Amino acid sequence: EPEVTQTPSHQVTQMGQEVILRCVPISNHLYFYWYRQILGQKVEFLVSFYNNEISEKSEIFDDQFSVERPDGSNFTLKIRSTKLEDSAMYFCASSDRTGDQPQHFGDGTRLSIL
């Protein structure tokens, strides 16, 4: 069964450093998402992406965050200057259409900011 893949599985970074989280969505999917989950809290929406542009972003997704689809397969989330509070699990998800289609999640990247 096709799946969303994320790398790395665990990223440890010093505060203030830039970090890039990578995702390969399911190949025929067109809609891409990033969510995050701080330890012990609920899953929160960060950003959605379609047709090479952001469709919607949450209040969390400030100027320190950016997303990119650099080629036909990868979808990346960049955090320019990491803060301690950015420590969380980051999940990439994709769906083949909008309009109520289920989103399929990758295994996530655990980001630890020191």
Next chain:
Amino acid sequence: QKEVEQNSGPLSVPEGAIASLNCTYSDRGSQSFFWYRQYSGKSPELIMFIYSNGDKEDGRFTAQLNKASQYVSLLIRDSQPSDSATYLCAVNKFTQGAQKLVFGQGTRLTINP
């Protein structure tokens, strides 16, 4: 009022019994609803989705939707220890043509052998 509310549990159910998980949502215009299972330290795994009022069955799982009451539930029949996990209720929210999932806090379910 939270957009999606779940009882955080823990909910403890004996093996072989029916586990019943509940969720309420605030946006009356919501159209699609999802149940994800999340094992500790893992990602959400899609279990069921439901769009229409009534019941939808898939193996041991039944999702129930009552839009008038803004209520979604998940029943797990013949519960197994492997069903022990946190169950996340999610509602699809549309804003200006874009969609996103809004999650509840999750209900931690423990199946006791």
